[in-house]
Amino acid sequence: MNIKSIAKMAGVSVATVSKIINNYSDIGEETKQRVLKIMEETGYKPSSSAKTLATKKSNLIGVVFAGALNSDLNHPFFVSVINAFKKQIGLLGYDLLFFSNETFFDSKEDYWARCRHFQVDGCIIIAGDEVEASVHQLDQSDIPCIGIDIPLTGNNSAYIMSDNAKISAKVVEHLYMNGYRETGFLGIERHSEVVSLREQAFKESLRTFGLPVNPDWFIYSKDFDEESGYQAMKKLIATGRLPKAMFAVTDLLAFGAMRAMKEHRLKIPEDMALIGCDDIDACQYTDPALTTVKQDKEKIGKLAAIMLYDMINKQIEPSAILIEPEMVVRQSCGVR
Amino acid sequence: MNIKSIAKMAGVSVATVSKIINNYSDIGEETKQRVLKIMEETGYKPSSSAKTLATKKSNLIGVVFAGALNSDLNHPFFVSVINAFKKQIGLLGYDLLFFSNETFFDSKEDYWARCRHFQVDGCIIIAGDEVEASVHQLDQSDIPCIGIDIPLTGNNSAYIMSDNAKISAKVVEHLYMNGYRETGFLGIERHSEVVSLREQAFKESLRTFGLPVNPDWFIYSKDFDEESGYQAMKKLIATGRLPKAMFAVTDLLAFGAMRAMKEHRLKIPEDMALIGCDDIDACQYTDPALTTVKQDKEKIGKLAAIMLYDMINKQIEPSAILIEPEMVVRQSCGVR
DNA sequence: CTGAAAGCGCTTACAG
């Protein structure tokens, strides 16, 4: 079933059918109704590939999970963002093409090439750390790109990220207002853009409030997982000199720290308060429930869709947006 | 940059270039190398839409999240399955097209039409409950489909699900072997295929082991969320007559039950043991950690990819596969 | 081993 058969059945030209499909206004009402009816009856749907070939528009958005680290459909933060993005971009008439990172032609992960191959209209780039070079190539190309947690610089690129500095500022403010003066920080040894931002801002905020920045209380886990957080916290506890509160840059690390603290019979928050970051679902279910900072994933995803749409349709200049984080106060570091 | 320019640059015909791209064997080695080099230098990538138009193959797999309930990128079980599927299908040379469920032409969610529109080579249908009619239409079509947690019946369909009967059997066995005789069940009021299977099998297994099936201990939460589980458990506790162990059909419900139990100072597992189902990440972080039954998401996803590939390439007859579940014993119902 | 040409199913100036 193709446009030609529809045209024949309706006794019109393919050009006319095409115009009806694409909602041109200069078509006679009765012709239009007649053709529409036939399309309905036959269950005809135009071929996307033929249309893409003719128009160079695919109505597809490429989804790139960039970075060797932390970027995967298993990462709860990114999944929520993508989910919100998918909903909004769907309303705007686009479907999503997920590049499967495994193999593609000979070149490994040449994202730009794959975008051209499929003629995607735009891309969303979701980034963890250790981002590969080909992402930057895509960023610099003429394909509109919206980055999540990655500062893109291309002429057709924009990006959105949580205001990481503000995350730390809010944490420090919360701690300060609730009487915590001696505070520690649980970071990660591996390099991570986002984590660095949080750490810098945390130190600055401490200084702003005149709180001590004690290097002994700045500890670093080997990796991003719970176990690493647990190990790091155990070491700190072993020193015997503990702060009254701890900020972990990630909820998962906070879970690990919590486990270590419980093991050593430290009461949370009485002996030491604990704050995580991200507000993944599990925070509600720990005991005590984890106080954390929420990134507004819904908003980030939705905004990404709207901005990308506008970029594709040349309605805005690319820019960078920082999203306001929000303290979620639970029992692990509550209001005194 | 298209195949014509490459042909011209290499001084050969487009037919020859096409054959080289598609690895035909009957091409002179030097011609091949020369053309390959030019493609490399120019960064040429063939257009997917033109190829799809000519061949009727898109190398795309459609991803359908079917069912009004429980089926979403926010559902941790399905996300893990899709992630494993994506990895494996990527190795087999396919990319993933996610249909954004929001709007599509006028017909709402006509999956089959969308598959034809994009000419996807096959589909993975991930299903929650309250599945829409158009999914069955797709199932009955000539497009190869693999279902996850949904029994497809079409001639070109197969499906994979956890062996839900075995889940319950394993739970009962575990309870029995650890001395629990009085056991309850936390189900859901809303209709759900999977949950029904678990409940039936649970009752049967109890009988098999000669354990009592006490209707008072079969309780039902309003919905799938934690809060509903909490409410249901509170009601049971209020009756004052409690079983020694409880099986919740979902980890989330178990979390809710756990909260209710803690609130009433019931010790877990001493006063009442608790078992969940699914093994979502958060199970490790509750206190006590939740004993549960794990569905092998990795295996399900990977198998789905391989089976779908074989169906597309007519190498197997469609069939139904049940996946063996696995007890994950943690503190909420440990070994005595 | 290589090439000319028809065809895949659309869109889009352009003519009427």
Add this chain to the structure above:
DNA sequence: CTGAAAGCGCTTACAG
């Protein structure tokens, strides 16, 4: 308001 025809970038018998 409608249609004829070229073009989008590939593939594939078929001929040589």
